[in-house]
Amino acid sequence: MANQPNRKGSNESPVRRKTGVAQIELKSEAVYLHMRGQSGEALNNSLYRLGELFKMTNRSTNKTTYNMLKEWFQNEIISIADNEIDKLSSHFDSLQSELIPGYSFVDIKNPDMNLEINIIHKSHIEVINIISKIDLIMDDIEAIALSGTFDDDIEQSSRNQALLILNNISSKIFKVTKPGKRNGGPFSPVFFLEGLQKGVFSLYPDAEKESNVVNIESTNDKNTAEESVELTEAV
Template sequence: MAKSPENKSKDVNVRRKTGVVRLSFKSESTFLYMRSNQGSILNNAMYRMAELFKLTSTSYDKVVFNQIKEWFDTEIIEVATKEIESLRNQLTELQNEVDTGLEFINVKNPNMTLDFDVIHKSHGEIFNIVSKIDFLMDDIETLLLTGIDDDDDIEGASRNQMNLILNNISKKIFTVTKPGKRNGGPFNTMYFVQQLKLGVFSLYPEKNIEEQSIEKTDITNAKSTEESLIKEFDKGQSDIVVNQNELAEAV
């Protein structure tokens, strides 16, 4: 969990060996996000992901571990890394507009430090994403101190993009692991992994829904084609009867 160092709650019982890291933020936007309710949700998502990695790290569960790792790398880390490019583009736009001549010899930041619990190195991979965003947002905020015009509200757009990137991480993790809440209760890591092994749960629910939709469409199309063929056949039979009647009358 994230907490301000000066307001740390007393240690509670922990289920796993837990390290505590203290992160210092350079950007006010990133700091305020990470200490907000949205930041707590992201932190909970990171913890759930870490529990899955810890549970499947044995050789017995290596196949499931690799499946989870591949999903995490491609759907979380790679996607977020690409999305960060849009933030970088917004920074470039601002840099191109700087013409005030102001050059700061120093930039003073308030104390923006938070502590986080860590149970697996996957925490660090997401913290790395947060850090990249933090550096970009810091540069954007600093450039705005020069007094350049922000008619297009690039700062607001940057904050929105930051929120989108980090919220998407939480959303994806909770969407995929949602079935792990047995009987609507708390998330059960072991239950989720067991059902993942059996193929009951999937790391790609959207893909399954899409495939089911395609399959349903194929069945509908096949049924429609079959009905069309039957109609054509019936029409053909009617044409034969009509032709036979015409032939009889002619004879």
């Protein structure tokens, strides 16, 4: 008989949804400290919110909204993050090509950097894969930095570039779902989905703002043309 996963004790706070607890072993101090702090908590909270939306729409008989969310997640979160990881990898390659001789290590020891992450939907796993990719690159950069081959500010700029990828994920999810806070209260996935289905809320608020600017300019041009006709007729 297979071993059953340990169940949460009765003294722990209840969970709202069936939750898998994954343990990941990180190698980069920068990524570990980021995920252990408030930024990591914000990322987890944003993914929980998105996971709720995925689960609610997937159970619906009308999968239109689910497909909208899935397309948005792949294009605006995963693809963009992967592109930024490619840039981070290229940055690491450029650092390697400019290395000057430094200390050579027979081994590099990491402290215990294990984290538990709650998962309620597979979208969470896709972001964990992104975290792992960033972690591996930053592990190499930190190892090079230990050898004294480049200045501390280069390591810091690399760290900023890496962690910005994770911050952008949480900030984008929160920005898009912000209208789901009815009257400034807690986020309501039901309220957000209702507004999304009615076209009141949008997954692309920035694009809509740009569209509105274009529409305003077009309207102004139209009004100017109509005013010119009226003035000509008056003369």
